[in-house]
Amino acid sequence: NLLPVKAEVFVECNNARNYWHDNPLYIFDDTLLHRSVNEYDGRRYCVFMDIVRPSPFPGLIAGLLAIVSVSVERINSMFYKNWKMIGSTKPKKVETT
Template structure:
């Protein structure tokens, strides 16, 4: 395990050096052409989301799918509805949300996509993502008021969601999330391959494929399949 972590640290340094988009905490969404079509059709996505939210209590908790997430969430206040996980398509869920699926499948380099649903009062403690090769994207779908009490800290910077608006960040920086409101916060959550200079893109794809085949990802895939078969 320690050897694997040291290897990922070395890979992250390599990726930062070869990144076409620098190494900030938050990226400017306007620099990515795939963002504007998502924002333009956010209400169509929300319409499909609202159908899913009718059964919110029955949706899987994040740690039910990815058991490693139990270190940051042990309750039932972080629900998920997965379309893709590390490139694996969840056909049943995609069929229920065809417009959302069409839009996420148009995003170049999209690897993971799901509705991330936080209950009122939910706090996700400080944590870091495992790998700098992807950028994390959030499209605000349901953002309760007051907006300033519904936020994400990435490193020393803080972002605030808004409905129809985008946040794009590097999740390998320590980050932390609060929904200190009385409402449910929902975002469309994507992981997208980071644009890289040669030979960074080749190394990035190789490392991603190794992670995709790891026991961690395969276990989460089986958990999602079991939930879908209920």
């Protein structure tokens, strides 16, 4: 999270609570069971980053990820409809003359 404030905003993972105001840079594996609480009415900016783990079969993993991505695209579009994604689109090319 960027610009932390004193509020009831935390992520609970592995039976530990990480409060936004104490540690704005909190990195955890979101495949683990976790809970996020946000009792703050102001704007909150979060950065989410996916990291592909090393694999002896990178082509197979990339193909499986592409299949999963296509299959959940419709669900994600409903879930994230009010979110603004930074860097989610490729920048437009600027033509020079």
